[in-house]
Amino acid sequence: MPKDAEEHRKDAAYKQAKREGYRARSAFKLQDIQNRYNIFKRAYYILDLGSAPGSWLQIAKKYAELNLTRYFDKYYHRDHYKIMGVDTKKLSPLEGIKIIKMDFTTPEFLIEVSKYFEEEKLDLILSDASINKSGNKFSDQARQTKLCFNILELTKFLKFKGNFVIKIFQGVDFENFYTKMKRSFMVVKSLKPKSSNKKSNEIYLIGLKKK
Ligand SMILES: C[S@@+](CC[C@H](N)C(=O)[O-])C[C@H]1O[C@@H](n2cnc3c(N)ncnc32)[C@H](O)[C@@H]1O
Numbered sequence: 734m735p736k737d738a739e740e741h742r743k744d745a746a747y748k749q750a751k752r753e754g755y756r757a758r759s760a761f762k763l764q765d766i767q768n769r770y771n772i773f774k775r776a777y778y779i780l781d782l783g784s785a786p787g788s789w790l791q792i793a794k795k796y797a798e799l800n801l802t803r804y805f806d807k808y809y810h811r812d813h814y815k816i817m818g819v820d821t822k823k824l825s826p827l828e829g830i831k832i833i834k835m836d837f838t839t840p841e842f843l844i845e846v847s848k849y850f851e852e853e854k855l856d857l858i859l860s861d862a863s864i865n866k867s868g869n870k871f872s873d874q875a876r877q878t879k880l881c882f883n884i885l886e887l888t889k890f891l892k893f894k895g896n897f898v899i900k901i902f903q904g905v906d907f908e909n910f911y912t913k914m915k916r917s918f919m920v921v922k923s924l925k926p927k928s929s930n931k932k933s934n935e936i937y938l939i940g941l942k943k944k
Pocket residue numbers: 756757759760782783784785786787788789790819820821822835836837838861862863864
C-alpha cells in the first residue's frame with residue numbers, strides 16, 4: 734500500500750534524527766521552538782518533564798554547553814549547568830544529566846527538584862509530557878489538559894523572567910489553560926512545529942519571561 738505524505742514525512746524525520754544522533758524525532762520540534770523564540774538563551778538550570786527517550790534532553794545539553802562560553806560576560810551567566818529529566822519510563826543515561834524515574838505529579842518529585850537544584854530557581858522548564866492516548870479524542874484532550882494544569886504548578890520553580898514550554902492538545906479547556914498561563918508569563922506564544930503531525934491536535938505553548 735503506498736505511503737501517505739504524513740508517513741513519508743515521519744520516515745524522513747526519523748532518518749534525520751538517527752543521522753544526527755538524536756534519540757527521537759521530537760528533537761526537531763524543540764529545535765523549531767528554539768529557532769523561533771530563543772528559549773535557551775542564558776539557560777543553565779533546566780528541567781525537562783516527560784523526557785523518555787531523551788531527545789529534548791540532548792538538545793537542552795547542547796544549548797546549556799554552548800551557553801557556558803557564549804555568555805561569559807557581565808550579565809547573568811553561570812560556569813556550570815544542571816539539567817534534570819524525569820519520566821515514569823526508564824531512560825538510558827546521558828552524561829552530565831540527572832535522570833529520575835518517577836511520576837512528576839507526586840509530592841516526592843518536588844523534593845527531588847529542590848534537592849538537585851539546591852533550592853535555586855530554574856532558567857527553563859520544558860514539558861513534552863503526554864498522557865497515554867486512549868483514542869477517544871475528547872477524553873484524551875481533557876486528560877492532557879489536566880496533566881498540563883499539574884505541570885503549570887511546577888513553574889513555581891522558575892526564576893523571574895524564566896521560560897517555559899508545554900505540549901497541550903487543542904479542544905475544550907484549552908482557552909482556560911491559555912488564560913491561566915497568560916497570568917504567569919509576560920508573553921505567551923503558541924506553535925505547531927513543522928515537524929508535528931499535521932493531523933494531531935497537539936500544539937506547544939511557550940511562556941516567555943515568568944512574571
Ligand atoms: C512524547 S514523550 C517525550 C519525548 C521526549 N521529549 C523526547 O524528545 O525524547 C512523552 C513522555 O511523557 C511521559 N509522562 C507523561 N506523564 C508523566 C508523568 N506524570 N510523570 C512522568 N512522565 C510522564 C511519558 O511516559 C512519555 O515518555
